[in-house]
Amino acid sequence: MSDLDSDLAAERQHLTESRAALKRMRELAEVLFATGDRVAGDAYTAEQLGRHMSRRMRELADDPNTPLFFGRLELSDDNRFHIGRRHVTDAAGEPMVLDWRAPVSRSFYQASARDPQGVRTRRRFGFVKGRLTSFEDEHLDRGEELGTASRILTAEIERPRVGPMRDIVATIQPEQDELVRAELGDTICVQGAPGTGKTAVGLHRAAFLLFTHRERLRRSGVLIVGPNTAFLHYIASVLPALGELDVHQSTVDALVDTVPVKAVDTPEAARVKHDAKMAAVLSDALWRRIGKPTEPLTVPDDSYRWRIAIERLRRIVDDVRRENPAYGVGRERVRARVVGLLQRQSETRRGDSPSDTWLRRMGRSKPVTALLDQVWPAVTGPELVAELLTDPSTTELTPAEQEAIRWAKPPKTWKSARWTHADAVLVDEANGLIERPTSFGHVVVDEAQDLSPMQCRAIARRSEHAALTVLGDLAQGTAPWAARTWTESLDHLGKPQGRVVPLTTGFRVPAAVLVLANRLLPALAVDVPPAVSLRADGELRVTNDHDVPGATIAAVRRALAIEGSVGVIAPDAAVAGLRTALAEVGIETATADEVEAAERVTLLPATVAKGLEYDHVIIVEPADIVAAEARGLNRLYVVLTRAVSRLDIVHAKALPHQLSDTLSG
Numbered sequence: 213m214s215d216l217d218s219d220l221a222a223e224r225q226h227l228t229e230s231r232a233a234l235k236r237m238r239e240l241a242e243v244l245f246a247t248g249d250r251v252a253g254d255a256y257t258a259e260q261l262g263r264h265m266s267r268r269m270r271e272l273a274d275d276p277n278t279p280l281f282f283g284r285l286e287l288s289d290d291n292r293f294h295i296g297r298r299h300v301t302d303a304a305g306e307p308m309v310l311d312w313r314a315p316v317s318r319s320f321y322q323a324s325a326r327d328p329q330g331v332r333t334r335r336r337f338g339f340v341k342g343r344l345t346s347f348e349d350e351h352l353d354r355g356e357e358l359g360t361a362s363r364i365l366t367a368e369i370e371r372p373r374v375g376p377m378r379d380i381v382a383t384i385q386p387e388q389d390e391l392v393r394a395e396l397g398d399t400i401c402v403q404g405a406p407g408t409g410k411t412a413v414g415l416h417r418a419a420f421l422l423f424t425h426r427e428r429l430r431r432s433g434v435l436i437v438g439p440n441t442a443f444l445h446y447i448a449s450v451l452p453a454l455g456e457l458d459v460h461q462s463t464v465d466a467l468v469d470t471v472p473v474k475a476v477d478t479p480e481a482a483r484v485k486h487d488a489k490m491a492a493v494l495s496d497a498l499w500r501r502i503g504k505p506t507e508p509l510t511v512p513d514d515s516y517r518w519r520i521a522i523e524r525l526r527r528i529v530d531d532v533r534r535e536n537p538a539y540g541v542g543r544e545r546v547r548a549r550v551v552g553l554l555q556r557q558s559e560t561r562r563g564d565s566p567s568d569t570w571l572r573r574m575g576r577s578k579p580v581t582a583l584l585d586q587v588w589p590a591v592t593g594p595e596l597v598a599e600l601l602t603d604p605s606t607t608e609l610t611p612a613e614q615e616a617i618r619w620a621k622p623p624k625t626w627k628s629a630r631w632t633h634a635d636a637v638l639v640d641e642a643n644g645l646i647e648r649p650t651s652f653g654h655v656v657v658d659e660a661q662d663l664s665p666m667q668c669r670a671i672a673r674r675s676e677h678a679a680l681t682v683l684g685d686l687a688q689g690t691a692p693w694a695a696r697t698w699t700e701s702l703d704h705l706g707k708p709q710g711r712v713v714p715l716t717t718g719f720r721v722p723a724a725v726l727v728l729a730n731r732l733l734p735a736l737a738v739d740v741p742p743a744v745s746l747r748a749d750g751e752l753r754v755t756n757d758h759d760v761p762g763a764t765i766a767a768v769r770r771a772l773a774i775e776g777s778v779g780v781i782a783p784d785a786a787v788a789g790l791r792t793a794l795a796e797v798g799i800e801t802a803t804a805d806e807v808e809a810a811e812r813v814t815l816l817p818a819t820v821a822k823g824l825e826y827d828h829v830i831i832v833e834p835a836d837i838v839a840a841e842a843r844g845l846n847r848l849y850v851v852l853t854r855a856v857s858r859l860d861i862v863h864a865k866a867l868p869h870q871l872s873d874t875l876s877g
């Protein structure tokens with residue numbers, strides 16, 4: 213047996229033993245789970261314990277297709293650690309596999325020949341379907357380092373994609389690791405060109421923070437915000453695969469699900485409603501409701517009549533206003549202070565303290581409620597926004613802006629209003645002024661360049677006491693309000709001090725395709741560094757054919773002859789027709805939402821392609837994708853950068869000149 217073979221055999225043995233150890237850990241958890249309610253003192257403790265143990269068992273689940281460890285650090289002859297997705301310990305509690313997030317594991321990602329960090333040899337393992345098949349050593353102490361030339365990294369990057377997104381723990385790169393392991397209090401904004409691993413970094417940072425600050429984050433929660441449900445489905449299994457099951461994932465629309473959305477705004481109305489100045493408009497409309505007391509308060513109470521003078525009432529309202537509470541809290545604070553004064557009078561006259569029932573009765577008494585309704589009237593978010601849209605006259609909006617958002621036919625009550633997505637954001641803002649929402653412990657925001665100032669504020673409200681991981685690419689901004697600079701977005705997100713970090717090494721898109729996409733950058737009017745692809749492989753084919761459906765079918769057939777996922781990305785208006793045309797020739801297609809579909813071909817509209825990737829992408833009629841919206845060229849840039857290995861462009865109309873110049877050049 214050669215040294216290599218015996219090394220491989222020893223590593224396989226360690227894998228087998230580690231799997232057995234994990235099984236033992238799971239069995240122990242099962243026993244504890246089964247006995248949990250017998251040992252717990254009361255029902256509540258039993259339930260808590262039960263929940264904890266069932267989570268623990270899920271965390272300890274072993275997926276035979278996922279390697280338990282992927283690397284090894286050798287510090288000295290008797291100091292070696294295997295690095296994997298979670299801690300595994302033997303019966304004596306000795307570590308067999310260290311979690312990749314443990315402090316010791318850091319040097320697996322960060323050590324280099326120049327700065328070995330005490331590491332003699334770094335070993336990476338190659339796996340095929342969970343079976344350990346190879347390894348690759350870097351003798352850092354001898355100045356050896358593979359970096360991105362690692363065969364195992366290349367194989368991982370070039371592997372055909374199927375199904376949902378996978379974790380990248382085995383191959384996180386040093387500049388990505390810096391971001392993943394940033395402190396809990398650090399807000400970072402990753403400006404990453406397409407395929408540089410922004411989404412991967414954000415998800416792994418969430419996993420890292422959950423590991424490092426388990427209790428704190430479990431209480432407050434971690435939120436991931438993504439652009440649409442197709443994207444959320446695509447990323448949904450990354451965190452569970454890393455043992456993190458308690459993360460809340462949402463689109464922005466779902467986050468501000470305040471009123472039923474039944475209508476669509478005109479582009480101008482949407483623009484006005486998403487503008488940051490709507491925050492001031494709503495705040496003014498709300499606080500304008502505060503009135504001045506106009507008469508003393510008189511509260512009859514059996515044979516007594518309590519009285520509070522106007523001046524005293526005014527002072528209460530002014531004091532509370534100055535304290536700047538949420539509006540709803542303010543109303544209750546005024547009530548409490550008024551009742552406090554009544555209580556003092558009662559104590560003086562009756563000589564003893566009134567009961568809680570008495571205090572409650574005073575607080576709800578007709579005169580006190582009438583006073584509150586006059587000086588601090590109750591209102592709900594939908595009511596406030598409905599009033600504004602019925603009569604938007606305010607100096608903060610131009611007459612044209614007022615007209616754009618004014619309801620043509622005001623509804624009888626806000627309940628019957630035909631709300632739009634932008635209205636829901638306004639209602640969320642109003643709700644937030646009335647009652648502040650609770651803050652998550654950490655929030656990851658993906659595709660953040662597309663958030664409007666008002667959407668950013670909705671996220672800011674939910675991360676008041678947390679740091680953010682903001683991920684995006686200004687060049688991929690397609691919303692009418694998409695950010696042109698990160699400074700502005702970070703301001704609206706409430707984190708002006710956030711650090712902007714660029715990522716430029718492309719792990720997805722082959723060089724030939726990236727060079728083509730980068731040709732669009734100068735036309736996109738944003739200042740971002742272009743990506744440089746790690747991938748020299750890849751194919752690009754352009755087909756000019758007047759029969760676009762026919763040429764698309766031919767391209768799909770060619771794509772199906774090779775392994776991997778196929779994504780046909782078409783102008784939104786062409787999707788239905790193409791689906792029928794493909795079905796007629798026997799090619800069934802999945803929608804972007806169906807990440808685990810049986811069909812190998814996914815047909816999707818250009819507007820939902822953001823964040824997704826397919827081995828082979830077929831883009832249908834780029835000219836129509838560009839013409840469909842104001843930022844059509846940005847959309848085309850997004851669409852062009854979805855391909856992992858091969859890109860087909862099928863067109864009848866002339867290609868945008870930035871592309872045709874390159875292709876003919």
Ligand SMILES: Nc1ncnc2c1ncn2[C@@H]1O[C@H](COP(=O)(O)OP(=O)(O)OP(=O)(O)O)[C@@H](O)[C@H]1O
Binds near residue numbers: 409719
């Ligand atoms: N260090 C890495 N090792 C292996 N694969 C990686 C690494 N970093 C990123 N990738 C892979 O590259 C692809 C792109 O990553 P990801 O989707 O996170 O990029 P992105 O910057 O969010 O892209 P986009 O902005 O285009 O949506 C994914 O398949 C991801 O798994």
